[in-house]
Amino acid sequence: MDKDAKLLEVKGVSKRFGGLQALRDVSFSMDEGELIGLIGPNASGKTTLLNIINGYYPPSSGTIYLDRHRIDSLNPNQVAKQGVTRMFQATRIFPRMSVLENMLTIAYAVRRIPSRDIVQKARKILARLSLDDMIHEDAGNLSGGQRKILEFGTCFMANPKLVLLDEPFAAIHPELKGILEEFMIAHYEEGGTLLLVSHDIPSVVASCPRLIVLNVGTIIADGPTEEVVKKDEVAEAYLGGIV
Amino acid sequence: MNTSIDLRSYWKKCRQVIEEKRALDLIFSLMSLLVIAILPIFLTSAYWHGVLVVAMFYALAAIGWNLLGGYTGQFSIAPGAFCLIGMYSSALLVHYWDWNPYLGIFMSVVSTATIGLLLGWICLRLRGPYLALTTIAFAEIIRGVIRFSYDITRGDLGLSVPKLYGSGVGHLDYYYTFLLVVVIVQIFLYFLIKSKIGLYLQSIRDDEVAASGRGVNVVWWKTFAFALSSLICGLAGGLYVHFIGLASPEMGLLMNSGLIIGMAVIGGMGTLAGPLVGGLILHPLSEYVREFGVQHMVVFSFLIIVVVRFWRAGLYGSLKNILERLIFHG
Numbered sequence: 001m002d003k004d005a006k007l008l009e010v011k012g013v014s015k016r017f018g019g020l021q022a023l024r025d026v027s028f029s030m031d032e033g034e035l036i037g038l039i040g041p042n043a044s045g046k047t048t049l050l051n052i053i054n055g056y057y058p059p060s061s062g063t064i065y066l067d068r069h070r071i072d073s074l075n076p077n078q079v080a081k082q083g084v085t086r087m088f089q090a091t092r093i094f095p096r097m098s099v100l101e102n103m104l105t106i107a108y109a110v111r112r113i114p115s116r117d118i119v120q121k122a123r124k125i126l127a128r129l130s131l132d133d134m135i136h137e138d139a140g141n142l143s144g145g146q147r148k149i150l151e152f153g154t155c156f157m158a159n160p161k162l163v164l165l166d167e168p169f170a171a172i173h174p175e176l177k178g179i180l181e182e183f184m185i186a187h188y189e190e191g192g193t194l195l196l197v198s199h200d201i202p203s204v205v206a207s208c209p210r211l212i213v214l215n216v217g218t219i220i221a222d223g224p225t226e227e228v229v230k231k232d233e234v235a236e237a238y239l240g241g242i243v
Numbered sequence: 244m245n246t247s248i249d250l251r252s253y254w255k256k257c258r259q260v261i262e263e264k265r266a267l268d269l270i271f272s273l274m275s276l277l278v279i280a281i282l283p284i285f286l287t288s289a290y291w292h293g294v295l296v297v298a299m300f301y302a303l304a305a306i307g308w309n310l311l312g313g314y315t316g317q318f319s320i321a322p323g324a325f326c327l328i329g330m331y332s333s334a335l336l337v338h339y340w341d342w343n344p345y346l347g348i349f350m351s352v353v354s355t356a357t358i359g360l361l362l363g364w365i366c367l368r369l370r371g372p373y374l375a376l377t378t379i380a381f382a383e384i385i386r387g388v389i390r391f392s393y394d395i396t397r398g399d400l401g402l403s404v405p406k407l408y409g410s411g412v413g414h415l416d417y418y419y420t421f422l423l424v425v426v427i428v429q430i431f432l433y434f435l436i437k438s439k440i441g442l443y444l445q446s447i448r449d450d451e452v453a454a455s456g457r458g459v460n461v462v463w464w465k466t467f468a469f470a471l472s473s474l475i476c477g478l479a480g481g482l483y484v485h486f487i488g489l490a491s492p493e494m495g496l497l498m499n500s501g502l503i504i505g506m507a508v509i510g511g512m513g514t515l516a517g518p519l520v521g522g523l524i525l526h527p528l529s530e531y532v533r534e535f536g537v538q539h540m541v542v543f544s545f546l547i548i549v550v551v552r553f554w555r556a557g558l559y560g561s562l563k564n565i566l567e568r569l570i571f572h573g
Contacts, residue, residue, distance in 0.1 A: 054456060080458035092456075094449035096513065097442070098265075105446045108439035109458030136571075154457065 005068055007032040007193055008053070008162055013062030013072075015048055015217075022048045023217040026062070030162070030195065035188040037208030037225065038197045041237060045217040046197045047089055050164050053195075054086050055079035067161060081110050083161030085154070087168055089197075091147045093154075095140030099131055102139050102150055103157050112158040125153045129179060145172040152180055162193045169200045181207060205229060213237065267563060267570075268515035269433040275519060276426055283415060292414040294530045295523075299421035300483045302522025305506040306428060307475030312504065313513035314436060315468040316448030317366070320375050323500035324382035325355050325473045327492065329480025331389055331396065334404045334490035344407050348481035355477025356470045363469025367462055370451075379497065386495030401491035404484055417486045424482060425519065428475060433515055444468055448513070476503075509550045511557030520559040 006029040015023040023045045030036060040046050051057045053064060055076040064072040071079050080086075085106070094102050103122035107113060113121065126132045129149050134142065139150055148168065155163045165184070169177045185207055188194060198204050204211070204225075211228040213221040215237040221228045228234055279299070283292060308322040332354040333347030342350070362381055366374050389396050396402055408416040435441055443464045446454035455461045484490045493499075502525075510521025525543075532542045554561040 056452075056456070076452075076455040077458050077460050080456060086456050088453070088456075092450050092453035094446050094453065096449050097445050101442055101445070104439070105442040105454070105459065106457035108442060109460075111458075158458075 006030060006065075007034075007067060008195075009063075009065040010049075010053070011063045011065075013049070013052060013059045013064065015045070015052060015057060016060045021217055023052070023059075026214075026217070026219055028212055028219060028222055030193060032161075032193055033188075033191045034210060035184075035194045035196065035208050037204035037211045038195055038214065039199070039201065039204060039211065040214035043216075044214040046214055047166055048217075049214070050086065050166055050195070050197060053079075054084060054164060077109070080106070081112075083110075083112060083159070084164065085156070085158070085160040085162075086164045087151050087155050087166055089166040089170070091144070091151050093139045093142075093147050093151050095138065097139060098136050099126065099139055099142070099150055100135045103154055106154050107157040110158045112160075118157075122157060125156055128183060129153050145176045148172050149176060149180065152183070156183075156187060156192075160192070162195065163187070164195050164197075166197045167199065168196070169198055169203055177203075265437065266433075267566060269429070271559065271563070271566075272429045272433075272516040272519055273426070275516065275523065276422060276429070279422055279523065280419075283418065289413055291527075292418050294527050296414050296417045296421050296486060297483075298523050298526035299418075299425055300479050300486070300522075301503060301506055301526050302519045303421070303425055303428065303479035303482075304476050304503045305510065305518035305522045306425070306432065307472045307479065308503055309507045309512060309514075309518040310432065310444075310475065311468050311472035313507060313517070314441070314448060315444045315465065315472075316451075317465060317468060318371070318375050319362075319366075319378040319469070319472070320497070320500050320504065321362070321378040321382040321385075322472075322476050322503040323497070324378075324385045324495050325359065325476035326480035326483065326499070326503075327385060327389065327495035328358055328473075329355050329477030330484035330490045330494060331402070332477070333481045334402050334484050335395070337404050337485075338402055344405060344485045348478070348485065351477045351481030352474050355480070356474040359473025359477075360466060360470040362473070363466035366469065367465060382495060382497065382500060386492050389492045389495065396490075396492070399492060401489045403489055406488045407482075407485040414486075421482060421486075424478065428478075429515060429519065436515065440464070440467075445513075505547055509547060509557055511560030511563065514557070514560055514563060516563075517557050517559040521557070524558065 008030040010029065011027050013023055013026045026049060038046050048057065052059050055071065055074050055078065059072055063070060066082050066084060069082065071082055094105065100122055103126065104118055107118040107122065123132065126135055131146065131149060131153065139147065142150060152168055168180055181203060184194060196204060196208060208225055210223065211225045212219060213228060213234050220237060221231050221234045279295065304322050304326050311317050311319055329351035332351040333344065336342040336350055337344055337347045366377055369377055390398050407420065443459045446457065446459050447461055447464060451461055480494065506521030506525050507518040509525060510519065511517025529543050535542050550558065556564060
């Protein structure tokens with residue numbers, strides 16, 4: 001493999017919805033094994049960017065490469081098969097399917113691990129996320145926090161190359177948040193690559209070595225977390241002196 | 244003492260298997276069909292045998308619709324139209340070219356699967372009322388084409404076709420043929436739903452956006468569900484036409500599609516046994532309430548409203564919830 005090749009390359013991506021310019025010439029890249037925090041005020045374009053990487057929206061202009069393969073014209077299911085998994089801001093699970101079936105669906109669909117290992121892997125992940133007691137329960141019977149954890153767990157089912165997490169810590173109990181953070185950090189330390197979108201600034205600052213700040217669809221800062229949080233424009237746009 | 248421990252651990256193992264394989268549906272389906280299999284020993288009236296054959300036809304059509312509506316979440320209102328296509332596919336081949344009825348039924352399956360595939364492709368990006376309206380329009384086109392192609396189909400007069408087992412008085416041959424087909428379809432669907440294909444279909448039903456984001460090829464599997472569901476309705480239609488000996492466009496009436504969907508919903512949509520239970524209970528019941536004369540549809544419709552109001556999960560769906568609570572949660 002080319003030593004300089006990036007895992008994810010977003011090059012000059014813009015997105016316009018009618019008269020609204022949601023993203024303007026956004027460019028950044030991610031190396032394999034990076035954990036990046038993507039922050040910004042509401043309506044800054046964070047979720048739109050994830051939706052474009054994920055294949056839900058085509059970019060108005062610009063290109064996206066994953067592992068040197070162009071993915072900006074692929075459907076979401078094709079992007080998932082390339083190894084990009086996603087946790088949504090508003091929880092999306094399959095409520096009438098069991099917890100285990102929720103985990104199995106993505107693994108079978110993306111075909112990134114051998115079929116014989118899938119059930120065992122699901123059980124392992126569910127045990128780590130403290131959902132192993134509810135394995136055959138319909139996902140719709142879980143609490144809000146447990147649903148979020150389940151959706152989080154599905155992202156790690158199929159050896160993902162890149163995990164996109166959109167507000168994983170919003171509206172959940174601190175204990176459950178701790179479980180997610182621990183899992184996320186462990187995945188990162190094992191060499192996983194994650195892009196974390198969150199308004200929980202202390203968590204993002206504590207866990208992400210690199211930070212990208214979006215404001216009104218434009219990247220206003222990108223670099224090591226400790227440097228980015230000190231930038232005046234970042235504080236002015238978003239942080240408001242929290243850090 | 245040892246025996247009681249053995250029994251307890253055996254029961255625990257059984258519960259685990261049922262829970263993991265979700266076999267409760269299949270067990271209940273097969274038990275219901277076993278009851279139907281032995282019913283002629285006690286119920287000797289040829290009339291009621293005939294009623295139950297028609298009930299199994301409706302159950303089969305409801306089972307077919309349930310794959311699309313109940314398991315995949317695509318609310319098509321055209322199951323009657325696919326039964327109609329199945330009926331006429333075989334009827335025309337047998338009537339004009341003297342095809343063997345079995346071959347005719349096979350062609351019913353092929354033609355409905357093909358047309359289902361086409362309808363599925365047309366409906367790919369449609370949801371909710373748009374999908375429902377499109378399928379209604381499709382059903383009306385099919386019925387209209389058949390009604391007005393008088394030179395070929397004899398329109399509303401219908402097309403007479405030979406019966407599968409000749410024109411004897413009894414219905415037991417048909418009874419067990421339909422029963423066998425329903426058993427085979429139920430077992431096939433159980434394994435399909437339990438497989439990864441079943442996971443894909445149900446994930447589309449629950450959340451299409453999330454399903455595509457998790458690697459499910461929504462376009463392909465929705466089209467597949469349309470084709471397979473249509474195929475089962477076509478199979479039901481093909482068998483039915485060689486039972487009643489007449490292909491008539493009446494089967495394509497929206498009321499018939501409503502009846503088929505009603506059976507799946509009242510039995511328990513999205514369950515394996517629900518449509519079977521719906522068909523086997525509702526059709527004989529509608530025959531039974533015929534003694535209310537012209538009011539029988541009012542009585543029947545009232546019963547439907549009561550069930551939908553108080554047992555949203557359907558008759559079998561509600562029973563299943565109770566059984567699951569008893570088996571898995573003590």
